[in-house]
Amino acid sequence: MGIKFVGTKPLDVDLIVEGYALNKMGHSLIREENRQEFQADEDAYMAKFGLSEKAVAAVKSRDRDEMMAVGLNMYFYGKIRFVTGGGGPASA
Amino acid sequence: MARIVGSVATSHTPIIGKTIAKKRENDPELGLKPFFDAFPRVREWVAEVDPDVVVLVYNDHGVNFSLENRPAFAIGTAPTFTNADEGNGAPPPRTFQSDPHLAWHIAQSLIEDEFDIATCQEMAFDHGGTTALDLLWPDHKVIPLIPVEINAVQPPLPTPRRIFKLGQALGKAIGSYPKDLKVMFLATGGLSHTIGIGGYINEEFDAYCMETLANNPIEIARFTSDDIVANGGEQGLEFLTWVVARGALPDKVDVVTSVYHKPISHTGGGMMVMEAAER
Numbered sequence: 001m002g003i004k005f006v007g008t009k010p011l012d013v014d015l016i017v018e019g020y021a022l023n024k025m026g027h028s029l030i031r032e033e034n035r036q037e038f039q040a041d042e043d044a045y046m047a048k049f050g051l052s053e054k055a056v057a058a059v060k061s062r063d064r065d066e067m068m069a070v071g072l073n074m075y076f077y078g079k080i081r082f083v084t085g086g087g088g089p090a091s092a
Numbered sequence: 093m094a095r096i097v098g099s100v101a102t103s104h105t106p107i108i109g110k111t112i113a114k115k116r117e118n119d120p121e122l123g124l125k126p127f128f129d130a131f132p133r134v135r136e137w138v139a140e141v142d143p144d145v146v147v148l149v150y151n152d153h154g155v156n157f158s159l160e161n162r163p164a165f166a167i168g169t170a171p172t173f174t175n176a177d178e179g180n181g182a183p184p185p186r187t188f189q190s191d192p193h194l195a196w197h198i199a200q201s202l203i204e205d206e207f208d209i210a211t212c213q214e215m216a217f218d219h220g221g222t223t224a225l226d227l228l229w230p231d232h233k234v235i236p237l238i239p240v241e242i243n244a245v246q247p248p249l250p251t252p253r254r255i256f257k258l259g260q261a262l263g264k265a266i267g268s269y270p271k272d273l274k275v276m277f278l279a280t281g282g283l284s285h286t287i288g289i290g291g292y293i294n295e296e297f298d299a300y301c302m303e304t305l306a307n308n309p310i311e312i313a314r315f316t317s318d319d320i321v322a323n324g325g326e327q328g329l330e331f332l333t334w335v336v337a338r339g340a341l342p343d344k345v346d347v348v349t350s351v352y353h354k355p356i357s358h359t360g361g362g363m364m365v366m367e368a369a370e371r
Contacts, residue, residue, distance in 0.1 A: 007319070008317070074287045078178075079180075
């Protein structure tokens with residue numbers, strides 16, 4: 001049986017702290033009015049959530065890995081992907 | 093006294109719900125027929141055991157819970173719940189009935205058992221909750237349900253050992269409820285996958301998890317959450333909902349029926365029905 005045991009990995013607190021605003025914005029997109037607001041003016045919407053420059057650049061790249069690198073959680077990634085035209089389910 | 097009639101555990105991949113909604117279960121293009129073909133037997137079993145209440149064990153997908161408040165364990169204690177817009181459009185609205193007396197009894201019993209579970213007077217289900225219900229009751233039959241949610245979103249996550257014990261504590265809570273009720277557990281999630289990425293299906297690990305859960309569930313407790321992620325992908329953690337539903341049952345169980353089918357989109361798909369072994 002090829003089961004890997006890796007134990008408990010240390011938390012990346014810096015990433016948790018950095019990613020919070022972006023994840024909070026992702027969660028906000030479960031509301032239609034917020035999706036419309038994002039799509040009408042993406043920069044203003046991101047500014048409202050206080051996203052860092054790095055986080056703004058990551059969202060604009062539309063690249064999953066770049067967003068993950070600034071702390072985006074997978075469960076909130078789907079909601080950003082959907083509103084930025086990436087399609088697919090918002091979660092899985 | 094209330095008693096547990098058994099546990100159903102199943103994958104809840106969104107394509108399952110969409111396929112049911114479009115009545116495409118037998119569509120060869122989707123390749124999901126072997127999975128759906130396993131469910132008439134499940135529905136037959138559910139009709140036989142005839143539950144009065146369902147305890148629905150699921151993981152929220154960043155919908156009802158944001159990171160603003162992220163409990164390790166939560167129980168819905170309201171009389172009704174709704175379904176949710178998950179970020180890709182509001183689904184046709186649905187309302188689910190509950191049994192708040194039993195829910196609050198469970199909450200009280202868990203707290204006395206040192207499980208400090210969060211109580212929710214409002215809770216919106218995502219597909220993690222609705223898919224399993226639709227597999228069992230495609231006609232949307234109204235059956236009272238009590239949602240129990242476990243954090244699979246952001247570490248630190250409750251350990252598999254703790255999650256198994258939560259199931260045991262839930263079993264104890266139901267066993268001490270004075271009303272004559274037949275309670276069924278319905279766990280939803282898994283098996284191996286990472287959202288939106290192919291290549292994380294681990295059939296060997298999934299088979300190990302299903303077999304071990306039935307026959308020697310305490311062995312699952314030797315894993316850390318990160319071990320499960322390392323073997324079954326980030327959302328392989330959803331298997332822990334199955335561990336809760338197993339923990340609520342006695343040491344010896346019979347597997348009434350089960351299926352494993354892959355891929356269901358990017359997931360290893362599984363279902364298993366367990367009930368207390370004949371003594």
